[in-house]
Amino acid sequence: MGIRRFFNAAGYFSTDSQDFEYMEKDVKVTGSTVSDIRAKGPIGVFDSGYGGLTILREMRRKLPEYDYLYLGDNARAPYGTRSFDIVYRFTLEAVRYLFAQGCRLVILACNTASAKALRTIQQNDLPHIDPERRVLGVIRPTVEKVGQLTRNGRIGILGTPGTVQSESYNIEIEKMYGGRLATYGHGCPMWVPLVENREADGDGADYFVQKDIEALMAMSADIDTVILGCTHYPLLLTKIKKYMPAGVTVVEQGPIIAESLADYLRRHPEMEVRCTKGGTCRYLTTENAGKFGSMASYFLDNEEIEAVNISL
Numbered sequence: 001m002g003i004r005r006f007f008n009a010a011g012y013f014s015t016d017s018q019d020f021e022y023m024e025k026d027v028k029v030t031g032s033t034v035s036d037i038r039a040k041g042p043i044g045v046f047d048s049g050y051g052g053l054t055i056l057r058e059m060r061r062k063l064p065e066y067d068y069l070y071l072g073d074n075a076r077a078p079y080g081t082r083s084f085d086i087v088y089r090f091t092l093e094a095v096r097y098l099f100a101q102g103c104r105l106v107i108l109a110c111n112t113a114s115a116k117a118l119r120t121i122q123q124n125d126l127p128h129i130d131p132e133r134r135v136l137g138v139i140r141p142t143v144e145k146v147g148q149l150t151r152n153g154r155i156g157i158l159g160t161p162g163t164v165q166s167e168s169y170n171i172e173i174e175k176m177y178g179g180r181l182a183t184y185g186h187g188c189p190m191w192v193p194l195v196e197n198r199e200a201d202g203d204g205a206d207y208f209v210q211k212d213i214e215a216l217m218a219m220s221a222d223i224d225t226v227i228l229g230c231t232h233y234p235l236l237l238t239k240i241k242k243y244m245p246a247g248v249t250v251v252e253q254g255p256i257i258a259e260s261l262a263d264y265l266r267r268h269p270e271m272e273v274r275c276t277k278g279g280t281c282r283y284l285t286t287e288n289a290g291k292f293g294s295m296a297s298y299f300l301d302n303e304e305i306e307a308v309n310i311s312l
Contacts, residue, residue, distance in 0.1 A: 040276045041102030042067035043261075045109050046094045049077035050196065050292075051231030052109030053299035055138065058254035059107075060281060062262055067276045071098055072296075073312065074287035078192060079112040080162035087162075091117035092125060093312040095135055097284075104274040107261065108137045111159060111229050111253075115139065115168035134271060141260035142227055142253050143172045146181075149249050150225040153181045156216045156248075158240075159229030161187035169229060184223060186216040192232045198298060200235040209236060210243040217245060225249045235299065283307040 045056050049072050056070055071094055073079075079087050091113040098106050108114045114137030121135050146155055157169045164185040173181050190208040199205050217223060226248055228234065234252050244250055265272040285292035289307040296305040 039102070039104065040274050041104050042069040042280070042282070043275050044068075044095075044098035044101070044103030044106035045070045046091070046098060046106060046113065047072055047108075047110040047231065048079035048090075048112060049074050050295055050299050051192070053296055054231045054234045054254050055107070055109035055257050056281070057300055058258040059261055062255075062258035063265075065277045065279055067278045068281045069098060069101055069103060069284065070281065071284045071310075072286070072292060074285050074292060076286065078160070079110065079116075080160035080192070082112075082162070084116045084166075087112060087116040088120055090312070092121055095121060095125075096129070097310070097312055099129065099133060104133050105271055106133075106135045107257070108135065109231060109257070111138060111163045111168075111231065112166075113137070115163055115166040136261075136264065138231075138253055138257050139168055139172055140176075141256050142229075142251065143169065143176055144260075145256045146173070146225055146227060146251060147177055149251065150181065152222055152224050154220055154222045154224055155181055155183045156219075156223040156226040157183060157185040157229050158188055158191075158212065158216060158226060158233065159185065160192065161189055163187075163229050169227060182220070184216060184219040185229075186212060186219065188212045188230075191236060192230065195232045195235045196295065201238070205236060205239055206243075209239045213240070213243045223248065225251060227251045228253065284310045286310060286312055 043066055045052055045059070045068055052072065053070070056068060060068065073090060073094055076090055079090065091108065095106050108118055118135065118137040126133060126135065155173060157164060164187040170183045170185065173183050191212070194200055194205045194208060216226070224247065226244065228240070228251060231253060233240065234254060237252070240250060265275070283292065283296060283305055285307045287309070289309045292307040293305040296307065297303055
């Protein structure tokens with residue numbers, strides 16, 4: 001059973017227990033047993049860079065009592081243009097690192113990592129690392145919500161070129177709804193650079209946001225619901241709503257993922273008790289810690305951020 005068998009399947013918070021049924025129960029990592037049901041740790045949150053901070057922000061608003069440990073692989077970002085193999089390898093390294101810090105549950109707050117790595121990690125790697133731990137993604141809960149919002153079954157997807165090209169949303173929507181929903185994806189290569197150069201509110205952003213929305217709507221004038229399939233995009237929300245045609249519902253991921261996490265913990269008390277509750281949040285980055293802290297503050301409503309540099 002090779003890695004590529006799972007590369008094109010979308011990642012998600014699953015309501016299907018079958019996704020978490022593993023055969024191996026006695027596993028070791030670097031010689032030490034990690035399957036200890038009494039061990040507790042923070043909820044790990046991983047992103048290739050800064051965008052996952054918009055997911056973390058909503059998690060902390062919804063579930064402020066938990067401890068969180070955020071890891072941004074900023075030194076190797078962006079992931080969107082990288083191959084499936086590289087994204088999988090980088091994501092697995094980050095997951096292993098968060099596990100080593102005590103995380104029992106890790107959220108891939110990154111559409112690219114969820115699209116290109118999650119299913120392989122869930123089905124190939126966790127049985128050998130520790131079948132009692134979980135790694136969850138952001139695509140499935142978004143798709144579940146879209147089905148509740150659309151009126152005519154025409155779904156637009158705005159994302160990085162990598163996420164759109166992976167067709168992960170298309171695959172998951174087809175899997176969940178069959179042929180009842182039609183999908184139209186458009187890649188927006190300039191939106192992330194605009195946000196990370198703090199131009200989300202600048203006049204220059206208007207040109208690219210308007211251009212990409214018009215390109216998406218040109219694919220079908222009947223699109224009534226649009227997924228923002230990148231965690232950077234909430235910072236462009238004012239301009240997105242400005243240029244989105246009237247009556248089109250814009251779907252942000254942050255609140256959806258936060259609610260999905262809350263629901264997951266309610267349904268899985270055996271995992272919930274393994275997540276520590278101190279109301280803390282720590283930040284790790286593979287880039288310069290000072291640079292990360294400054295940019296993270298921009299994503300987190302000017303909250304003062306102190307990060308620690310690490311190597312993967």
